[in-house]
């Protein structure tokens with residue numbers, strides 16, 4: 230008897246992906262992430278079903294792996310010499326991992342000093358060449374777009390069309406698990422690739438007869454980094470959530486069109502609401518996400534508090550793992566209580582003495 234192993238997203242969803250005659254055999258086990266109910270959020274919102282899609286359970290700890298496996302497989306088909314990306318961290322980690330797996334050199338250009346420790350640790354450990362520029366993500370993206378004009382250098386940012394093709398598999402998994410698309414989908418928006426990719430996935434599945442409906446898309450940007458809400462790019466995006474600290478989203482047009490087609494919205498959430506949702510997910514649901522990932526849940530709570538009409542079934546996409554950014558977690562949680570190594574002292578500091 231052979232043990233069945235979970236295939237990656239290319240093998241499972243090949244018919245929906247851009248491989249005409251078979252795909253390179255590339256996977257680190259991406260996709261197949263848990264979809265779990267959130268009774269705490271159902272109680273708070275009055276919505277019948279609230280589901281959480283735990284994308285932090287992907288191999289490098291974010292949804293970026295879904296798109297990266299497809300982009301790197303296509304790069305292999307094209308005999309790539311090097312992969313290159315600009316990144317606030319998670320794209321770099323995913324590119325470096327799949328580059329290592331595929332045996333292709335990876336170059337990551339990151340904004341100096343604003344990459345979370347876990348993401349930088351992964352990227353370096355996977356063996357990527359990391360360049361830290363004294364500028365923003367948007368500067369880094371401008372530079373790598375130009376470097377990618379060289380022969381054999383493949384840009385793997387979400388402007389690479391294969392990234393979004395891979396990322397749409399998350400929508401397939403949600404429909405496969407629930408039997409149909411949810412009424413609404415809540416998620417954070419940075420470069421706006423993921424929201425566009427989900428739309429491609431839901432529409433693709435409906436057209437293939439696998440779903441009867443598509444969800445209303447509800448995207449959320451941090452208040453200080455909300456170009457799509459303001460309607461124009463911003464030079465100096467500010468938010469603690471570095472994964473969505475983006476002033477000029479690369480996929481703006483497709484995302485805005487997707488949002489309109491779904492009858493949805495892109496809204497801003499205050500920093501404090503994201504921090505509250507970040508703690509709520511961990512402390513009442515046992516789900517540790519990075520702070521950007523909490524934007525969708527913050528947005529859900531904000532919309533319900535504003536008295537919006539109640540959908541029956543919603544999914545919140547939790548885009549990345551809390552382990553990516555230990556510094557924020559340590560800042561937002563209680564310090565350990567210091568005590569000498571004896572029973573009485575520990576009992577006392579716990580307040581358990583009679």
Ligand SMILES: *Cc1c(COP(=O)(O)O)cnc(C)c1O
Pocket residue numbers: 291292293319320387417418419420421422423424472473519521522548549550
């Ligand atoms: C990339 C990323 C986002 C933003 O996704 P976009 O496709 O850029 O909108 C949100 N959360 C996490 C954890 C990410 O890594």
